[in-house]
Amino acid sequence: MKKVCVIGLGYIGLPTATVLADSGYGVVGVDTNAAVVARINQGKSHIDEANLAEKVARAIAEGRLRAGTLPEAADVFIIAVPTPFTAEKEADLAAVRSAAESLLPYLQKGNLVILESTVPPRTTLDLLVPILQKTGLEMGKELRVAFCPERVLPGKILEELIFNSRVVGGIDHASAFAAKELYASFVKGDIYLTDSTTAEMTKLMENTYRDVNIALANEFALIAEQSGVNVWEAIRFANNHPRVNIHQPGPGVGGHCIAVDPWFIVEQAGPLARLIRTAREINDGMPQYVVKRVQQLLSGVSSPRVAVLGMTYKANVADCRESPALEIICLLREKGLTVSVCDPLTQDAQVLPLEEALAGADLLLLLVGHNDFRSLDPAKVAQLLRRPVVFDTRGVLEREPWERSGFLLATLGEFFPVKKERSLNENTAAH
Numbered sequence: 001m002k003k004v005c006v007i008g009l010g011y012i013g014l015p016t017a018t019v020l021a022d023s024g025y026g027v028v029g030v031d032t033n034a035a036v037v038a039r040i041n042q043g044k045s046h047i048d049e050a051n052l053a054e055k056v057a058r059a060i061a062e063g064r065l066r067a068g069t070l071p072e073a074a075d076v077f078i079i080a081v082p083t084p085f086t087a088e089k090e091a092d093l094a095a096v097r098s099a100a101e102s103l104l105p106y107l108q109k110g111n112l113v114i115l116e117s118t119v120p121p122r123t124t125l126d127l128l129v130p131i132l133q134k135t136g137l138e139m140g141k142e143l144r145v146a147f148c149p150e151r152v153l154p155g156k157i158l159e160e161l162i163f164n165s166r167v168v169g170g171i172d173h174a175s176a177f178a179a180k181e182l183y184a185s186f187v188k189g190d191i192y193l194t195d196s197t198t199a200e201m202t203k204l205m206e207n208t209y210r211d212v213n214i215a216l217a218n219e220f221a222l223i224a225e226q227s228g229v230n231v232w233e234a235i236r237f238a239n240n241h242p243r244v245n246i247h248q249p250g251p252g253v254g255g256h257c258i259a260v261d262p263w264f265i266v267e268q269a270g271p272l273a274r275l276i277r278t279a280r281e282i283n284d285g286m287p288q289y290v291v292k293r294v295q296q297l298l299s300g301v302s303s304p305r306v307a308v309l310g311m312t313y314k315a316n317v318a319d320c321r322e323s324p325a326l327e328i329i330c331l332l333r334e335k336g337l338t339v340s341v342c343d344p345l346t347q348d349a350q351v352l353p354l355e356e357a358l359a360g361a362d363l364l365l366l367l368v369g370h371n372d373f374r375s376l377d378p379a380k381v382a383q384l385l386r387r388p389v390v391f392d393t394r395g396v397l398e399r400e401p402w403e404r405s406g407f408l409l410a411t412l413g414e415f416f417p418v419k420k421e422r423s424l425n426e427n428t429a430a431h
């Protein structure tokens with residue numbers, strides 16, 4: 001196994017390609033996006049990920065990695081292409097299909113094909129294998145095939161690629177062992193062998209567990225608001241219990257995985273996946289809920305302006321895929337509110353510098369707990385806003401300094417000050 005061809009050079013494929021190059025393989029990265037290929041061949045990374053730019057630059061400079069738009073003959077092929085969902089919440093496997101088809105001219109006896117893209121159970125057996133059979137090679141014997149899910153955390157991808165444990169699912173024992181051999185060359189965590197369908201389901205179960213747990217936290221937040229309980233404190237106390245690990249509530253669930261993968265189970269399991277579907281619906285409903293609260297906080301304000309802080313799907317990453325902030329911004333604009341957005345981690349055209357975004361706003365809406373936002377100085381913010389009102393949907397702002405600076409601080413999952421119109425007006429007058 002000397003040469004590896006990685007198909008799809010995104011958040012997963014590019015870091016994987018560089019780790020393999022560091023481990024002594026000759027790596028060819030393939031992407032249908034010619035701009036991505038050109039950038040990588042210049043020794044640059046199009047993905048904002050810790051230490052990745054340096055690794056790409058070194059691997060390209062030393063000739064251990066190169067990129068192209070077409071696959072070429074290799075010992076191992078790794079498919080890491082996107083698997084989004086359709087408008088009907090069904091897995092869109094078009095990229096997996098076309099990536100697999102693109103390999104056919106290059107596959108030879110003795111090769112190993114690994115699918116890393118997250119897919120519904122049985123995709124390896126029912127979609128990938130039938131395509132690979134067109135080579136005429138005998139599956140398992142002449143062509144090894146495995147599904148090996150990726151479980152890395154954006155922001156720590158390079159570290160987790162090496163130190164996380166891996167689940168390796170072969171279409172037979174020989175395929176599982178061949179894939180294990182590849183991963184064992186750079187993975188320091190445990191490697192568990194199983195069949196491809198169990199590995200596919202394992203990956204979906206991991207993200208579904210987190211989605212359901214977040215939905216529970218969101219439901220607790222809504223109930224806490226009604227009961228006058230601070231949900232953040234209650235969760236902290238509950239999690240002191242040795243067998244409890246409640247996740248954090250928030251304005252919705254985003255990203256490429258947790259907001260998507262549970263639908264792959266729902267699609268297959270239908271009415272059996274009642275809890276999973278409900279959890280998805282609860283999390284998908286959070287942006288609407290946040291918008292309703294914003295409208296309550298702004299009731300009576302003419303031509304209201306909202307300064308949104310945070311656009312990415314979670315704190316301290318640049319990734320905006322499936323971000324609930326995008327939906328909230330859209331919904332607020334649909335309701336006729338003027339919205340300015342600040343997010344120091346994104347290059348989006350609508351993003352403004354902090355002071356510009358805050359200037360003249362009637363409400364600061366915190367949607368992402370970036371470190372830059374946690375350390376905001378309330379006194380400085382007060383000078384910029386038209387009304388001293390903050391809605392913190394991440395529970396990251398400390399109440400005392402904000403209130404000391406004359407703010408009304410509403411926090412998702414705490415007693416919500418909708419009945420405090422009078423004190424809100426008093427605050428405004430004082431300001």
Ligand SMILES: NC(=O)c1ccc[n+]([C@@H]2O[C@H](COP(=O)([O-])OP(=O)(O)OC[C@H]3O[C@@H](n4cnc5c(N)ncnc54)[C@H](O)[C@@H]3O)[C@@H](O)[C@H]2O)c1
Pocket residue numbers: 007008009010011012013030031032033036080081082083095096098099102116117118119150151152153154256257
């Ligand atoms: N991003 C994560 O943190 C993460 C974590 C675990 C699993 N995954 C899964 O890994 C898979 C890849 O995700 P990603 O985040 O790397 O996606 P991505 O969108 O960042 O990158 C995918 C790349 O594949 C390219 N591509 C698309 N079709 C292609 C084809 N037919 N041939 C060659 N290249 C093609 C695209 O141009 C793109 O550059 C998905 O199934 C995802 O669910 C992602």
